[in-house]
Amino acid sequence: MAEYAAAGSECQHGRLHLWPEAGHVEVLADDDRPAPVGQTGRIVPTGLLNADMPLIRYDIGDRAALLPDDGCACGRTLPLMSSVEGRHDDAIVTPDGRAIGRLDPVFKADLPIREAQIIQETWDRMRVRFVPAAAYRRADGEALVARIRDRVGxxxxxxxxxxxIARTGNGKFREVLCLVDPETRPAAEARVR
Ligand SMILES: [Zn+2]
Structure with a gap:
């Protein structure tokens, strides 16, 4: 996680080991009770590294399962987690099959834009909503689009x-929203090359 409330790494056997020293990871079922081992639920980590801004049971919307400690062949005894199912809706998907995550840094630069949101509406249309600051000029919006186009195509x-930008129930908004179902990706032979 960007906030380091949870961290893990994949070993040479392709399994994901958590780093308990970075954060304590709980997986909760839909009724907010701990999900049984092996069952997918919401990851709610509690970070242990950042004493200035503690994140406690930080509900980030990612989903995964804690896995039984069956002794990974790599010899590590760190806890195992399934791969993060993630929020498919925070990555842009391209017709050639790429999923582009972490687009939000394009906003975190020098542009006189107070807040912004990228919404992928279809396979080939992206809407960029933004709230301009006083110094905003037309060229800034063009620069923002250029940054996104550099990454997406x-x-x-x-x-x-x-x-x-409309807020959700928790007072936040998603900076990147993908409304496209990745399952509907056009077949390769149907695409223009
Ligand atoms: Zn391992």
């Missing part, structure tokens, strides 16, 4: 100025 980009 050619698509239709719709730049939409707005007063505020």
């Amino acid at each position: 050619p698509m239709e980009y719709v730049l939409e100025e707005t007063d505020a």
Whole structure:
């Protein structure tokens, strides 16, 4: 996790070992009780490294299962977790099959934009909603789109100025939202090359 409330790494046998010294990982079922080992639930880590801004049972929306300690062949005894099912909706998907995550850094730069949100509406259309700061000029919006296009590739980009980005129930908003179902990806032979 970017916030380091949980961390892990894959060993040479392709299994994901948690780093308990970085954070304590709980997996909760839909009723908020601990999910049984082997059952997928919400990952709610509690970070142990950041004393200045402690994140306790930080519900990030990712899903995975804790796995039984069956003795990994690598010899490590660190706890095992299934691969993170993740939120498919925070990665952009491209017609050629790439999933592009962590697009949010494009906003965290020098642009006079107070907040912004990238919404992938279709396989080839991206909407960029943004709230301009006072110093905003048209070229800034173009620069923002150029940064996204650098990472994603050619698509239709719709730049939409707005007063505020709609919040979800927890008062946050998702910076990247993918409304495309990855299962519907056009078959390779149907695509223009
Ligand atoms: Zn291992």
